[in-house]
Amino acid sequence: MNKFVVVDLETTGHSPLKNDKIIEVGIVVIENNEITDTRTTLFNPKIPIPPFISNLTGISDRDVEDAPLFNEKADKIVDIFKNSYIIAHNVKFDLGFLNTELAANGRDRLTNPVLDTVELSRILFPQAPSYKLGQLAEHLDIHHDDPHRALSDAYVTAKLFLKLMDKLKTLPYETIAQLLKLEKLFISDLHEILSNRIDELAFATTAPEELTIYQGLAFKEATETKIETPNLNQSFGEYLDGIYETNGSMEKQMKGYEKRTGQREMSELIFDSFQANSHALIEAETGTGKSLAYLIPAIFEAVKSNQRLIISTYTTQLQSQLLEEEIPALRRLIAIPFQVALLKGKSHYISLEKFAYELHDSSNDNYDIALTKAMLLIWLTETDTGDIDEIQLPSSGYFFYHKISTDAEGKVEPFSPWYSKSFYQKARRKAQKADIVITNHALLCTDMFNDYQFLPAYEKVIIDEAHHFEETASHHYGMKLDYNNIQFTFNQIGRTHDGKLFSKLVSSYSLTDVDVPLEKWDHLFDQAKYEIDDLFQSLYQYVVSQHKNNKLLSDIGRLQYRLDEEKETGQTWDAIQEMVTRLTFFIRDLIHVLALMEQHLTKKKIMDKYDKEELDGITNTFEDFIDRLELFFFIEGNVPHVKWIEIDTKGTKNVVYLYREPAEVSELLANDFFQSKKSVILTSATLTMKNSFDYIQKRLGLITDRLITKKIASPFSYKNQVQLLVPNDFPDIKYGNIDDFIYATCEAILSLAEITEGRMLVLFTSYDMLKKSYTLLKETIDTGKYVLIGQGITSGSRSRLKKNFQTFDHAILLGTSSFWEGVDIPGDDLSCLVIVRLPFQPPNHPVFEAKSNLLKEAGKNAFMDLSLPNAVIKFKQGFGRLIRSSSDRGIVFICDARIIKTRYGKYFTDSIPDVPISFNSTQELLDKAEEWF
Template sequence: MQYSRADNRQYPKTDEEKTTLFKATDETLIPRAGQFVMMDTVMTSWEKEENALIEAGTGIGKTLGYSLPAIYFAKKHQIPIVISTYTNLLQSQIFHKDIPLLSALTDFEIQAVVLKGREHYINLFKFEQLLSEVDKTYDVVLTKMQILVWLTETTTGDIDEVNLSGGGQLFWNRMKHTGWFLSPQKDPWLVHDFYLFNQRQAKAADLIIVNHALLLQDHFGGGKWLPDYEYAVIDEAHHFTDAARAQQSFIFSYRRMKFFINRLGTLGKEAMLQRLELMFPEHHQLFDIEIAIIKLEEALENLFLLLAQKLLKANKNATELILVENVIDEKLDAALFFAGEKVLLLMREVSTTLNHVLEYGKKEADKFSEGESVFLEEVYSFLIDWKRAENQLSRMLYEKEEAMMLYIEADKNKALSSVRLRADIVQVNHTLQKDFFDTKKSVVLTSATLTVDDSFAYIRAELGLDATIETRQIKSPFDYGENARILIPSDMLPVKGTPIEEYTGKLAAYLSAIAKETSGRMLVLFTAHDMLQKTYRKMNQDASIAEYRILAQGVSSGSPARLTKQFLAFDKAILLGTMSFWEGVDIPGDDLSCLVIVRLPFAPLEDPYTKAQIALRKKMGLNAFQTYSLPEAVLRFKQGFGRLIRRETDRGIVFVFDNRTDTTNFGKAFLNSIPEVPIVKGTEQKLLEEVKKFFE
């Protein structure tokens, strides 16, 4: 394996050497003691071949804190280091912003690559053939045009660069990369293949930048997407267990199965099966597939009708219903199990027979035109997706080894097309320890939110890491005592016991009064959509703030990113958001001066996943509140608090309307887990005067 050239330059061990390195560049880098501590902790962990947990407070310069030792270590030992993030946004930021800075700092010739799963890349052979198909559907025509333009500009072939419509995303299934069924040499676009190009880049890279999903898929998904590596950085590590659970959790939906069946079609319908008959007219097994498909449609209707009826019987307003809290201890009821098993057997019959047809086609490959070859590749890609759904249903019916929960989901109308059977893995710590951490020499995990009340115990247990792991908590360098205040109203109605209309009326009036003092520039974080919507309607009717632009998630149109852009575009704006706004929103400077936390962010007890976690801990003899509900809420609270002060010069106030931070023992854990900030408690009048004084 060939890596990029090494260099004799040594890692700067002292603070003086690091400061000299910073000053040698044109970048306006500020030497920070905390960042230097992080660099040395990362380097020492790799040299000792030990894992480490590092909480790096906002403003430390976390990315440079791990990437500088990473490049020195990679160059010295001629090995790749994997950097994994939770979001694609951070992946892109590291590659386009931090790698050039790293190169300028070190004067190294850095080979870095952003790597994603194979299905993110386009198969040019498939796309070329699809261009010749006449399909006047708007989404298909638009997607073809989008991709043609994009192909003149892209250097990666990664579809995330294109904003596809819903129909475009379905059409993408026909051209996504799934490897080759026939010989790759039959692909005339092989030398231009983006996936292979990125794989070659990765094999010669110093730094391989991936997301958690791909990293975990490489370990648990049965594929091999990454080159061999023994050292890694897990950034946004507070999401690593979520990503691991998501990797091993899945949904079996009516809509997706109908989509599969329609793509396959029947011999009398213009679809995949009919085209296979034209290619293999003598292949009688195609009739077996058609019969199995007809039976499968009926079996699917039966299964999903049973699921819908169960949901309706449980509660007219319910959109979720737990069927099995833990598959180790419980079983699906007999009617559902047998209905599911019938669907599974028919799916297996289709996949087995389709596989025989494809293998027959492989033997005849030399006789096919390019169009026929690419069609077989498309059938192969379809079969991979079909078998994945088949395997997932099989695990739902027969899994007994792992703690897994099964439940039904549907929309409010409970339409059959919206019904989904969902399986969520409840515990991943043992799997992560055995199948990931124990297979690596050293993994460094970092985030701004890893501790609860200055303890790493919760996140360490969730990740399956040993109690002896190296931990380092590096506080933010920002002056929160000067630049921030926490205000806790003493005259706000309690959430518990107060009718929601009365509570949101008081809350809306309070928020309007604050907005007038702060000129808007306010982000209000809720934990429930219902309360958000009622508060929004009342604020919208308040004539005293008619000049303010009020934006609300789930009410105003647009994604969180679009709502954030709209918020930035107006001088006087108020943004109401739920869970997706508690983290990942970056509004630096004067655009955000006031953060409001309406309720402490405990997960709702009726949430199926929360129920399963609580039940599991009770079964283990643990206090579910102390070992799950509280630490999860504290970490989310820390994320929410972190939205306010993003830069050294930022200033702002945080209103916490949930007085449990002040009136309960557990409330102290929330305030003890954030930087030290002056806290003011009082009536509305007192707090509004404090706001005015703070901004004068």
């Protein structure tokens, strides 16, 4: 079949079952790889078009009043689709609407083979930043004249389909053959297309040059570059002059570069710290250009001393920025050659060996796994790194990925043919030879707490986004265990005859009860599963009963409860501890059965390498569960720890999460890190409170000896770019007027939205308050004009919500904790920032409560030494969302009058750049905002 018909519909809503109707059809016909025909028509839906749809599509009731009814054109539409594939961007949506309308008008439903360009794009362009039609078109350089109109969308989809077919033609025989095995689980009917391509490739003698074919898998093998040994004769001053002064070279090499006074000062300070073997705390305010400021001395120092230097970031977003923007620009600016490597933990890298093995087994494949396998097959022909962060897998695809990450592969001996092909081993080799190794805080802390065995040796390190360093260290010194994870793992392992991991091992070797006590396995397995359910249900009920009067919700709406060893007494707690003991006994007995199985198979010399890895993996997982349960319920340890439980009150009655973290990491960091390294540079836009580094210095365990501190001011003109507005007439929340306060906040948001035309980010400290505000705004807002996006309510990750916010001209985004930082929305996309409450941690937050108690025991003031500095640093992060360049302008509206009325309010205002502050009635502030804009 060589005819492809692309269809796109505009409709009155999302569901034909709710009587939504088609208002426009766009059709594009493709024959012999060329667009041969286009058709479009409006339809009268006989129902009003909602304002939101009119806003989105530009189609109004007036446009369709003289348009034909669907019934009048139905036969012509059916005729166009004869003997063709039906293509759409989300084919279930368009075909579902068409078939509902055809059936309602007495016509047969269309049963053509279908091709879904969303699915095909996910498979064939696995590294695309998004699969929305507009963003895909931009990514693939397809011109889109009139988004959200049927013919324009159909035309772009047709162009996209042709690009997809071109991509298919670049793939080797092995990859197409593997896709053909997975095809039956796809939405798209690809069998004929893939089979034809296989026939064409059958006579090709070689694979594309840059690809390696091994054991049925095609992948790109990155070449390891030969490293020159540079000769660096310059002084650091000459080197800086070459970068900053020579013919305005910075401006030429870096798009949008603005000269920043503090940047060179920061570079010199870091270089001085390296020479003096000192540690440094450097706060570089927004606009300093701190990434370049530390990269410049880091490269010089590493090359000059011939000693590698580590740079650690908290977010992968910053790592990408360093590798894709700053470092390439510096290569063009700096005459000396230097080598940079990115190194992450084993779990980030795909294991080719494990993936090749898993491709042979499709017994447990569902749609998500088939899609994941297909995406990985294409990605392996493109990736140089094998780093899974390069692509976005479907959500349950990550469970499959964990089975094939390098972390899951056990020890690979250097003589194995897979060893030389391993992405992780290549990344390690590259890091060993590099001048600069970029990593993340998580791996830096894992390395630190495991006797420095993961990263190549180093003496000097730069830690960016350093306000997260204490928190990351706490997580890595702690533990987490949750019901979903333990249940999922048990379900993957399974019983003797249910087709899961254990069952496969049994059937592979035709094991019987004589060889291994299989009946005992099933009995123990069922008992363990029963105990898991019982334990987590009991924990759920325990938290609910302890929380009757004290509801503490996390920022994603979970109920939190801190365990206090002295308080947890009585029959219920004793019963819970007995359940844990029983569960660990059952798991130990399961480990014993696995040991007998391994002994039997080793003695017979019949055990396959992969099966041994599988067996060892199950044993290690079980041992890890026992360790975590004992750490949480029984072991105290010599460092004070805080333990807490979170429950998901919206889920089933056993969705429970257990956490354990050290209450204090300063001593651990001082002994294990700062004392053993020559120079640690910690930098961030938010390290000080009222220009003092005392708080962060104490939290990290940095002693004043061998420490340099410096604050680099922002080059932005905040006085001219920002207005900070605080209303003096909001209800005081202290007197229980929460609903009144939320109502006043929502009224202010709506009034400000009119002035700024949306483009507003609203930051909450409480998920509960966000949810109530969202509900109230949804009832009162003009949904035809504004798009309302709520974190935890609107589906999608943080970056997806941010992208949606930027896609619409008039949008309001409500966010909690993760939106207070790391979200860059430059330019006109963001004009107004609303901070609902000052970001104090709830006093009964588990970790916060434990840290407060330790301070009180030491005779310190928990509010001044912990609560206030924490809140100020978070406030500074939130404030920093608004101004991202010298041309940005905007308003910060703070609903919390404590910033003006209380004695400690000055700590907040004195910790941000000097901006005009107005404290007045809401109406006067709104008038001022309107006048200012």
